[in-house]
Amino acid sequence: QVQLVESGGGLVQAGGSLRLSCTASGRTFNRYAMGWFRQAPGKERGIVAAISFSGSTTSYADSVKGRFTISRDNVKNTVYLQMNSLKPEDTAVYYCARGRGFYGTNYEDFGSWGQGTQVTVSS
Numbered sequence: 001q002v003q004l005v006e007s008g009g010g011l012v013q014a015g016g017s018l019r020l021s022c023t024a025s026g027r028t029f030n031r032y033a034m035g036w037f038r039q040a041p042g043k044e045r046g047i048v049a050a051i052s053f054s055g056s057t058t059s060y061a062d063s064v065k066g067r068f069t070i071s072r073d074n075v076k077n078t079v080y081l082q083m084n085s086l087k088p089e090d091t092a093v094y095y096c097a098r099g100r101g102f103y104g105t106n107y108e109d110f111g112s113w114g115q116g117t118q119v120t121v122s123s
Contacts, residue, residue, distance in 0.1 A: 002026050002112045004096045009117030020081040022096030030074040033099030036081045038092035052103040059105050086121045
């Protein structure tokens, strides 16, 4: 069972930036898609960004396009989420997830989850 450990969350003012990291255990990191999801209080968990196993394909939720960038380092077994121009509505717990295959953009395409990291954006 893969273990995913997120880091990089915290409190930031609106307009600021944060970079989230997620490191996976094991030797099969480069075979699977990775994704970032978020869940705000009282809301369902939704996808923020996804990246294919090779890193050649990415997708983003409309609400974060142009502000967030997902990337991965298959040597370090790590996926990143660079978040710029943060808004109060970005406040949520952010979860890293491993896909079930090479690429996916839906919740059902992901089967392993990290513990989550809190991101709070103050106005």
